[in-house]
Amino acid sequence: MPDNGVNDFVLKIGTVNGTGSASANGLLLKALFRMGIPVTGKNLFPSNIQGLPTWYGIRVSAKGYMARRKRVDVMVALNAQTYQKDMDNVSPGGFLVYDSTWPRERQLNRTDITILGVPLAKLCNENFSDARVRILMKNIAYVGVLAALLNIDTEILQALIEETFASKPKLVESNLKAISLGFNYAKENFSCPLPVHAETMGDNSKHIMIDGNSAAGLGCVYAGATVGAWYPITPSTGLMDAFKAYCKMFRIDEETGQKNYVIVQAEDELAAAGIVLGANWVGARAFTPTSGPGISLMSEFIGFAYYTEIPSVFFDVQRVGPSTGMPTRTQQCDIMLCAYASHGDTQHPMLLPANPYECFEMAVSAFDLAERLQTPVFVLSDLDIGMNDWMIPELKWEDSYRPDRGKVLNSADVDKLEKFYRYLDVDGDGIAARTLPGENAKGAYFVRGSGHNKHGMYTESSEEYKDLVDRLLVKWKTARTLVPKPVLMRAEKETGIGIVAYGSSDGAVLEALDELRDQGIHADYMRVRAFPFNGEVTRFVEQHETIFVVEQNRDAQLRSLLILETNTDARKLIPVLHYSGMPIPTSCVVEGICEHLCAKDVA
């Protein structure tokens, strides 16, 4: 961290849920982004519609670190209920902004931080007449205060407000007024800017701000998905919202007004899974977004799809379990559930995006893989990726892309065959060709979850049963060659230490690698991007003496999967775990690794 705190600080804002602070926080984030500074925003919100405390954390990092930091340099405390706690959380030397309309002398008991009182309510009450407007503008006024304190470009703020309310000029006026109320008060009363502040930096024009759910929903549109089925569940809801919004944008026939998509809000997750299977069976690309509890409910159909070999795509935006758990908090707790979901011998490919960029990419590859392998494919995102705004390189699209529909025989292909057998592996890759309903009676077959043989007929024969499930293992081997490879980062120096992580733990590991290196600890890093593990994963595990497996769950699920699937010595896989429901901070990785290495030294 630079000593002066320029373009390297954490800003946290504590407000009350439902008071409109989200748009103010978004405004701050976007303004910093447009100043060309790497920035991330993380929303910490309750499972509530209105009234409970909510926080928004913005990390500004010239070096581009995206992980959560536990440090708080500037806190804006606007919620009386959490005021004390919010003040306690400010790091020594930091700053606290509070609404001084009401006296709080007795609570202002910290001498190691700078306390800045701004009469936000008073300013807004004096300048706006409508009660609701006063509440909303209080949020915009603190944006103005922060603009002065943190040197945020006011011209950018103005442009953003004008863009946001382009169709409502009156709102532009009141928002700009609120900005200047806060801005001027801070300029007149404090020494601006603070030592921690922003300065216009590089060029973010090749980057965008987007949340993972929107990116995944957009990916489904680009993949050519036409049927989406779902049952509302936090934190996956935004994915279907996005799919719907982008379909409205791109998929409505201009002449007829007819829709080139079908979105079914199902009666429950069981039905959502059934709808996805039905649509894929007839040849339409279909998916469902859900979260852990939904996967539990869908599991019967997931096993059915595995055994009957129906392509299907399941997005699991993970949240804290078990049971209802903490639905607005993040975790990586479903990796084991999804890997082997359903009864009997079942195993499923999983894609593990680490950010919204990969949510978009992997949404597309999930459909290709599902149709190539004729099996359910999971995309495991989480609340942190799905619902927070991330700065990512702009998304790219290759117009020459065509979907991989896998082995599908059309009517003419079927006519050429003497006889069509649904589950006959002709190519030796464990994948048999399928036909689509509605095309050719000769290609008709019967999907059944009960025992069936390679000809697609009912069977209770031991040999025929084994023949079929053994072929599914051949297919699993094929899957290994098709799923995305891990991302490998070699340390500057040769080392026996490896770190393995996946998904949203990536940011914390990347930053930790630098911090550890500065402490003289060198580690190679492998970010796993898919299951089944391919050769690269196995080799990495084999090649390192000590491997730290960083993940966000209590039971070290990725570690268990590695032990199960690579036959490695379990003792060399050291779990580094974070499961509080908050995104994993860098310190967790650094401390976890240091503690283990120190203990080893002492021993």
Place this chain on the structure above:
Amino acid sequence: MSFIKKPRIDLPGQLTNEIGLLKRDYEGVLSTLCAGCGHDSITAAIVQAFWELSMPPEKVIKLSGIGCSSKTPAYFLSGAHGFNSVHGRMPSVAVGAHAGNRNLVCVGVSGDGDSLSIGFGQFGHAVRRNLNMLYIIENNGVYGLTKGQFSAAADKGSKSKKGDINQWKNIDAVSTAISMGSSFVARSFSGDREQLVMLIKAGIMHPGCAIVDVVSPCVTFNNHAGSTKSYTYTRDHYHPASQTDFIPPASEIKVSYAEGTSIVVDLHDGSKLLLKKADSGYDATDRSRVMHYLEQQRARGEVVTGLLYINAELPEMHNIYRTSATPMKDLEFVKLNPGSEALAKLQAGMR
């Protein structure tokens, strides 16, 4: 004799339908159900109905849940794709299949356990969406494959084979479907082939979710004295409320009935349903009177059959969604993918 392969025997003089197919072309593999099972009669009625309609088998999909009834799609239309899904979830697979390809003719076969217990929710939502399908409930009041437990359709006071008396009120598929706003509800009996074939044809052509609840006695577990789903009991209490004739498009109604004794319902494809009232005053298009009538007959212990309620004007799922006339699975990729230029434009708003 279910271990033998069903022989294909060509007999001289067999009739072909309009598309040149024999009835045999609408059959499937040999049934493995018990000899005398009502379900096999329903299978035969389905074969007959599709043959009479001259429906190309490949245009049809046949789906089911789990149970004896749900095995039957293997026994008809071997030229149609089939989907024997999981217990109680056939309707959701049908929703997906129809969402993906709206041109398919969809037949769902379910049972009373499958639709009125484990799948009660999905049954209700197929009705609610008015999913364009024929939804047959082969209703025998028992779980056969698990050896004779009462189902939710078993009447209160009905006796099981082991001698237990059912203490629970039954869930009636017909009145439930009507009260949920169904567009087509019929009841029939596996022993009345003529009525059943007509109702199946009407249900196939009805542009919405056609519920056909068929009393289908289980010869092994529910065909004894004291059962209210036996052949004997059903015959004794059989009560047709209306008689239905299916009139294909461009055909004339040849039979004439005295005014007030029949109703003509127009279906969207130009075909017609002619409902002849057996009971004077019964009007299958008047929901509140239908419910009243059914309640009266229920109190008398009558098994009311026929096309009991119809509203061919209710929009089906795709009409409500305003889905493209081209099935989803046939839409060209270029129509579905917005392309790189659109992506760049979209992202300009994300900075």
